[in-house]
Amino acid sequence: MTEEEPEANKPIEGTVIEVELPSIENSRRADSAVESSHGKKKGMILPFEPHSITFDEIVYSVDMPQEMKQQGAQDKLVLLNGVSGAFRPRVLTALMGISGAGKTTLLDVLAGRKTGGYIEGSIKISGFPKRQETFARISGYCEQNDIHSPRVTVYESLLYSAWLRLPSSIDSNTRLMFIEEVMELVELNRVRNSLVGLPGVNGLSTEQRKRLTIAVELVANPSIIFMDEPTSGLDARAAAIVMRTVRNTVDTGRTVVCTIHQPSIDIFEAFDESIEGVSKIKDGYNPATWMLEVTTTAQELNLGVDFADLYKSSDLYR
Template sequence: GYIEGEIRIGGYPKVQETYARISAYCEQTDIHSPMITVEESVMYSAWLRLPTEINKHQRLEFVAEVLQMIELDEIKDALVGIPHASGISPEQRKRLTIAVELVSNPSIIFMDEPTSGLDARAAAIVMRVVKNIVNTKRTIVCTIHQPSIDIFEAFDELILMKRGGQMVYSGELGQHSSRLIEYFEGIPGVPKIKENHNPATWMLEVTSTSVEAQLGIDFALIYKESHLYKRNKEIVKSQSLPAQGSEKLQFSTPFPQNGWEQLKACLWKQHLSYWRSPKYNLARLAFTISSSSFYGALLWQKGQNLHDEQDFFNIIGSTYVFIIFTGTSNCSSVLPFISTQRTIVYRERFARMYSSWAYSVAQVIIEIPYIFLEAVLFLTITYPAVNFYGSAYKVFWYFYTVFCTLLYYKYLGMMLVSLTPTYQVATIYASLFYTLLSLFSGYLMPGPVSQFYPQHISVTTSLQKFPKWWVWGYWISPSSWSLKGLLTSQYGDIKEEIVAFGEKKALNAFLDSQYGYKYQDLPIVAIVLLAFPLVFASVFAYGIAKLNYQRR
């Protein structure tokens, strides 16, 4: 069928950005951050959705009141966990969904099948909670398929639609569904309801397509000709015009909280999620320690002990392996994490909890201390083990290059998830990027001589093998700049001689002639290395803000 018509609030056309501030929507899927507690989930929603006039103390009191009303106060310190794997039960998760929305203090709450997938006891608990909310003078609209008699009679009014979206009934249920039964039994040919029969089941049976064909009637047409329909039309007509002296509902700001508060709230939740995710963070730290140890053991005390070109090739080859494998490990590990987070962001963004930029900036920032720790671990283990030059300047350059390398790989993974519809697609594109970063790193095929300064050193045959039409790939490849930064900062100013291809040559001259690495290029290398994570982070933020692969 087709959805047609106009939605009005207080007689004025509905504006979704405004309507989201006074309404709430409880999804059937119960999407929540798994690594924060029940109370923290509700606090987070209250922080972002209650108006600024409510101070922190009042906010905490309201959260406690909601937890008690939804009967979650006894499990408020439990981690939400992953559905059907860990954490709270499906019924508790459903009540948490309701609590997260209720704490925004909405006038109307929409619930998509709140009892779906629950047993009779769990469904009864959820409906008891729903009645508690109704008693606070709020309107609740639910979609329910084939409810039990207890659940069905908990509602005050019913809208029944047949296949195709045509309305069959819209009105009060009455005591023990008396008004519903009276309406359908008043239609000629409709069988009477049996004693102690579920009115919901009977209603669905008598309005089925087969019964319509058997009786030769159209329940949708009968409803349109009924007094009930005419009464509803009059109510809609009267409510579609603004009351005299009323004003259009609007807010002075697009979100309840300003940008700074949004960022603080997002950072708070992200910090808790990261701190309680050892599988994600400890795993990458363990990988960094192990890869650093292998790197250090492989090049033990070789950093200043270079005699010929093979010694240098060992250094650059091992460095290349580190950049590619440690980088891809960081990129791959973030893909499922951000993919899970994105589903949560869709729900929170739809509820107008925050600007997508607040989440994106928080996600970018929260990774920095963990990447910083990884870089420190790598520096601490490998630098003395390899016996690189002890200059503070060179140590800083080593750390800076490693830090930027890990950072742009991490943000690359985040960017790919934000631009692709699923985790699986992001993984495929990530594999493509790994291949390109490896090919254009300047190790498997040396890149062109630097174009930033006059060339005064002859170019060897190996340099000329890089195809001219692929030179741009070398210049835009982050891995080539990482390799250049690590090697140039260590050896670009070293004039000690080595035997290169049977000839004595200064180490810095060999580095320049063989790979085009010049010491005076380092300031440009520093800028470019910082630019890559900034670009990837910006594209990630853009993807989160502008692309939506979820269809409601």
């Protein structure tokens, strides 16, 4: 899976962005408004339009280093070759593969984060050709490395993100109420006033930082969210907590795509979709091993199908 790449926005030297943050009194009013509205409304206070993302025959290549060319290598190195697929709202999709398989590369191409190389193929958002300048407004990206300011609290991190990224047409109280909803969704209320701190030194645990990364993207109210190995570096319990947050995000109606490496069976079962006829994973079996076994040519021969043809004749492909 891959996508077009926009030029990175270059910062203007000497420019200061001034952000007006709400007063503590306004924040408290919003808190009480949220409390009084709990149990009465479904979904989230800020609406969003669900979007699907489809890609067809994506090819991503980069220039081969000059030294390699001099040794007779081809001019371009192909990293993604003819990748097709579709991601839909309310469906949690996993991109699985060994290290170096191209999971993050595909994610970056689809998200428009590749600023070098050559991208070919078609990427569409709900049937319309993808334009990066508008796609950036409806999408979020959670990187594998969680980067946050260590000297602010969890609540302040979300506050800054919301005030910088939400449209100016949304009033302060609505923003504050939305932040409260997001904190409840990712289960960060208990540490709302805790300093983020430095990874492995003080502040939030690795698992809490992962959930904060997801929350910082969610307060921008995206329709599509890409997550690069959200369970990387976590033990089984912490990974399960993070995946519960991811599942909660999907249940709001958003399109969520995760790269994942060597998942536990509990994490693996959090994802959607299956192919009819393929045997279910056995209890205690390694999901990555199972995935490799059921996608072999031998498995296709046993079922009498071609997985690529099966996809191209599916409702998802149409």
